[in-house]
Amino acid sequence: MTIWKSVAISMVVAFAGTSMALADVVVSDAWVRGTVKGQTDTGAFMTLKSTEATQLVQASSPIVKMVQIHEMSMDKGMMMMRPVKALDIAANTSVMLKPGAYHVMLMGLDKPLSKGELVPLQLTFINKAGVKTTVDVQAEVHGLTDPNPPMKMDGMNMPK
Ligand SMILES: [Cu+2]
16 A cells, blocks of 8 residues: 555656646746936846647836836837736737837836846746746846937837
8 A cells, every 4th residue: 555655746746847837837037128317217138938728917126116028019100008807828828018019118216227137027927727827037238329229218108
């Protein structure tokens, strides 16, 4: 009886290891656009990839009051952005969050973000089975004059 019991336990452990591997979400190239004095909002950008279909449902950071997942689209010739509840990520397909497209919106900064600073971000994903995965990343702040500059925030039509 003792032997069977230990076999059963090791099978449970192996199964838990397998399900964690299935929900493997990789966040790469995370960066945040630097800000100037008085600017309270900025965008965080990154590449998301998952071994199974999942959704980015939440993001948070201790340095801001609120974080939202935003999408951008053209409306009457203006770039508009609006919050989305979830961002779909297909299995083994990279989804790029980039200026002018999906981004993580950091809202309510206390102080400007300078080039080279690291911004802690926590991203929450939920797969189709309802299993939650959280990924912590340190996103590096890029300067305003870096090559491939992100879109200017003041060009966006943000509801105040
Ligand atoms: Cu936004």
